[in-house]
Amino acid sequence: MTKTWNNRAWFLVLPVLLLVAFNAIIPLMTVVNYSVQETFGNNLFFFEGVKWYEDVLTSDRFHASLFRQFLFTGIILLIEVPLGVAIALTMPRSGPWVSVCLVLMALPLLIPWNVVGAMWNIMALPDIGLLGYGLNALGIPYNFTRQPISAWFTVVLMDVWHWTSLVVLLAYAGLRSIPEAYYQAAKIDGASRWSVFRYIQLPKMNRVLTIAVLLRFMDSFMIYTEPFVLTGGGPGNATTFLSIDLVKAALGEFNLGIAAAMSIIYFLMTLLVSWIFYTLMTRGEDQ
Amino acid sequence: MARIDLNNIRHAYMPNPVSDDDFALKRVHHTFDDGGAYALLGPSGCGKTTLLNIISGLLRPTEGDILFDGHKVTDLSTEDRNIAQVFQFPVVYDTMTVYQNLAFPLRNRGVASNEIERRVRETLEMIDLADRADQKAKGLTADDKQKIALGRGLVRSDVSAILFDEPLTVIDPHMKWVLRSQLKELHRRFAFTMVYVTHDQTEALTFADQVVVMNEGEIVQIGTPEELFERPNHTFVGYFIGSPGMNVLPVRIDGQGAHIGSHAISLAGPIAADRAARMELGVRPEYVRIGNKGIPAQIARVEDTGRRKIVHATIEGQPIAAIVAEDTAIPAEPHISFDPAGINIYANSWRVDPAAARQGGAA
Numbered sequence: 001m002t003k004t005w006n007n008r009a010w011f012l013v014l015p016v017l018l019l020v021a022f023n024a025i026i027p028l029m030t031v032v033n034y035s036v037q038e039t040f041g042n043n044l045f046f047f048e049g050v051k052w053y054e055d056v057l058t059s060d061r062f063h064a065s066l067f068r069q070f071l072f073t074g075i076i077l078l079i080e081v082p083l084g085v086a087i088a089l090t091m092p093r094s095g096p097w098v099s100v101c102l103v104l105m106a107l108p109l110l111i112p113w114n115v116v117g118a119m120w121n122i123m124a125l126p127d128i129g130l131l132g133y134g135l136n137a138l139g140i141p142y143n144f145t146r147q148p149i150s151a152w153f154t155v156v157l158m159d160v161w162h163w164t165s166l167v168v169l170l171a172y173a174g175l176r177s178i179p180e181a182y183y184q185a186a187k188i189d190g191a192s193r194w195s196v197f198r199y200i201q202l203p204k205m206n207r208v209l210t211i212a213v214l215l216r217f218m219d220s221f222m223i224y225t226e227p228f229v230l231t232g233g234g235p236g237n238a239t240t241f242l243s244i245d246l247v248k249a250a251l252g253e254f255n256l257g258i259a260a261a262m263s264i265i266y267f268l269m270t271l272l273v274s275w276i277f278y279t280l281m282t283r284g285e286d287q
Numbered sequence: 288m289a290r291i292d293l294n295n296i297r298h299a300y301m302p303n304p305v306s307d308d309d310f311a312l313k314r315v316h317h318t319f320d321d322g323g324a325y326a327l328l329g330p331s332g333c334g335k336t337t338l339l340n341i342i343s344g345l346l347r348p349t350e351g352d353i354l355f356d357g358h359k360v361t362d363l364s365t366e367d368r369n370i371a372q373v374f375q376f377p378v379v380y381d382t383m384t385v386y387q388n389l390a391f392p393l394r395n396r397g398v399a400s401n402e403i404e405r406r407v408r409e410t411l412e413m414i415d416l417a418d419r420a421d422q423k424a425k426g427l428t429a430d431d432k433q434k435i436a437l438g439r440g441l442v443r444s445d446v447s448a449i450l451f452d453e454p455l456t457v458i459d460p461h462m463k464w465v466l467r468s469q470l471k472e473l474h475r476r477f478a479f480t481m482v483y484v485t486h487d488q489t490e491a492l493t494f495a496d497q498v499v500v501m502n503e504g505e506i507v508q509i510g511t512p513e514e515l516f517e518r519p520n521h522t523f524v525g526y527f528i529g530s531p532g533m534n535v536l537p538v539r540i541d542g543q544g545a546h547i548g549s550h551a552i553s554l555a556g557p558i559a560a561d562r563a564a565r566m567e568l569g570v571r572p573e574y575v576r577i578g579n580k581g582i583p584a585q586i587a588r589v590e591d592t593g594r595r596k597i598v599h600a601t602i603e604g605q606p607i608a609a610i611v612a613e614d615t616a617i618p619a620e621p622h623i624s625f626d627p628a629g630i631n632i633y634a635n636s637w638r639v640d641p642a643a644a645r646q647g648g649a650a
Binding site: 179181182184185187188189190191192195199200203204 | 364391
C-alpha cells in the first residue's frame with residue numbers, strides 16, 4: 001500500500017477541536033481574562049496585569065491551604081497505596097470468591113461523592129454517629145466539628161474508605177497478569193514469600209502502581225465535595241484545602257480576580273505534577 | 288544428580304476420578320537413569336507437562352510414588368526436592384542484573400558469598416553471558432532470557448535433575464539449533480540428568496539419548512531415536528515421528544505373509560494371525576521404492592522438498608507416501624515395493640514381532 005498525503009484530512013479533526021474549544025479552552029480563557037482584571041458590577045473591568053498573581057503567591061492564606069493540601073495528599077497516598085497492595089495480595093487468585101471480593105471492593109467507588117460526605121458526617125456525629133459515639137464511649141474525646149485533629153482523622157479515614165479500593169483493583173489487575181510460571185520458578189529457586197513479593201510481584205505491579213499513584217494524587221489534590229459536606233473546611237480553616245479555599249474566594253467573597261489567579265496557579269501545578277509523572281512513566285518504559 | 292523412579296504414577300485434575308478417562312496421566316511406570324538425557328515427546332495435551340510438574344513437585348500425583356535415588360520424595364515440596372526447571376516462557380527477575388539472577392537460587396539457599404561468586408562466574412561462562420553479567424535482565428532478548436533461566440538451574444551444581452518444559456518455543460529458529468547444541472554439550476560435560484518436554488520431534492530426537500513418546504496420558508514407547516524410527520511400537524509413534532509419518536496399510540495375514548488386496552508381501556518371519564485383531568502393515572516413506580516391480584500404483588502428486596521428492600500415490604485404493612532421491616525418474620507405469628528391513632506388522636495398532644510370534648507358536 002502506498003501512503004498518500006492529503007491535508008484535507010485535517011478537517012476530520014475539526015469536530016473534536018470545536019468540542020474541546022467549547023468545553024475546555026473557552027472557559028479557561030475566561031478565567032485567564034478574570035485573573036488579569038479588576039471586576040466591578042455593571043461589567044466594569046480594569047486591567048491589573050499580574051497583581052492578583054502576586055497577591056495570591058505572597059498571601060499566607062494561600063500558603064496555608066497549599067500546605068494543608070500537600071499534607072493531606074501525602075498522608076492518603078502513604079496509607080492508600082501500601083494498604084491497597086496489601087489487600088490485593090490477600091485476595092484469592094481464582095475461584096468463586098474472586099467476584100465477591102471484586103464487587104465488595106467496587107462498592108465504595110460507586111457511591112456519589114456528596115453521599116460519601118453525608119454518610120461520614122452522620123457516622124462521625126459525637127452524639128448519635130457510630131464512629132463518634134463509639135470513640136467517645138471508649139473514652140477518646142472526639143468531636144470533628146471542634147477539634148482539628150478529629151476533623152483531619154475523619155477526612156483521612158473517609159478518603160481511605162472511599163478510594164483504597166481503586167488501588168486494590170489496579171494492584172489486583174497487575175497481580176493477575178503475572179504468569180503462573182513465575183511463581184513456579186520462584187518455588188524452584190527456593191524464594192521466600194518476601195522475595196516473591198520484592199522480585200516478582202512488585203516489579204510486575206510497577207506500571208499499575210504508577211497509574212494508581214497518579215490518579216490518587218490528582219484526585220486528592222482536587223478534593224472538594226467530601227470535605228465540603230463533612231466539615232465545610234473547618235473547624236476554623238483546619239480542613240480548608242485548595243479547592244475549598246478557591247470556592248470561598250470566588251463565591252463567598254466574590255474576589256473574582258484572586259480566585260481566577262488561584263485557579264490558574266492551581267491548574268499549572270496539577271499540569272506540572274502530571275507532566276512529571278508522565279516523564280517518569282515513559283522513562284521507565286525506555287529502560 | 289540422581290536416578291528418578293516413577294512408580295505407577297497416575298494423576299487426575301478432578302477430585303474423584305473413576306474411569307480411566309478421568310486421568311490426565313494413566314499409569315506411568317518408568318525410570319530415568321542418573322545422567323541420562325531424556326525427551327518426553329507427544330502432542331499437546333498428552334500429559335507430558337503434567338508428568339514433568341509431578342517430577343518437580345509442582346503437582347502431587349493422585350496415585351503412585353516418585354523416588355530420587357531410591358528415596359521417596361512424593362510428599363516433598365519443590366524447594367526440598369532440589370530440582371531445576373526451565374519453563375516455556377523465559378522467567379527472569381526483571382529488576383536484577385544477569386549476575387544477580389543466577390545468584391538468586393544460591394542466596395536463597397544460604398550459600399557462602401565467595402562460593403556464589405565462583406559458581407555464578409563459572410555458569411556465566413557456560414551459558415555465554417559472561418560479558419553481560421552486570422546488565423539488567425529486563426532488556427535482554429528472549430533467547431538470552433531463556434539462557435538466564437537455564438543458568439539458574441545450572442548454577443546449582445548439586446541439583447537432582449534439570450527439567451525443561453518446551454524451553455525453545457519462543458526462541459528464533461536459528462537460535463534453537465545453537466541453544467540445543469549448547470545443551471547437549473553441557474550434558475556431555477557435566478552429565479546432568481535432563482528431562483526435556485517437547486512436541487517437536489526434531490528437538491526430541493536431536494537432544495535425547497532416550498525418547499519417551501506419550502499419547503493420551505500413556506507412554507507408548509521408550510527408545511533411542513533409531514528405535515523409534517525403525518521399529519515404532521505403536522502406529523501412533525509411526526505417524527508422530529518422521530515427516531511424512533509412517534504409511535499404515537490394512538493387510539490380511541496368512542502363513543505366507545501379508546496381503547494387500549491380491550498382492551503378497553513376504554515378511555521376515557511368520558506372524559500368528561489373530562482373526563479378531565485388526566492387522567496393519569507399517570512402512571516408512573523412506574523404505575518405499577518406486578520402480579517397475581511390485582504393486583501397481585497411481586501417482587497423485589509429487590512434492591519437491593529440494594534434496595528429495597515426496598511422492599503421494601495410491602495402491603489398492605490406499606494412500607501411500609514415498610521418499611525418493613531428487614534425481615529418481617518415475618516410470619510411466621509405476622509400481623511400488625517395500626524394503627523388507629522397513630516393514631513392521633501391527634495388530635490392533637501395537638507392533639507384533641515376527642520372532643516373538645514364532646516362539647509363541649511353538650509353545
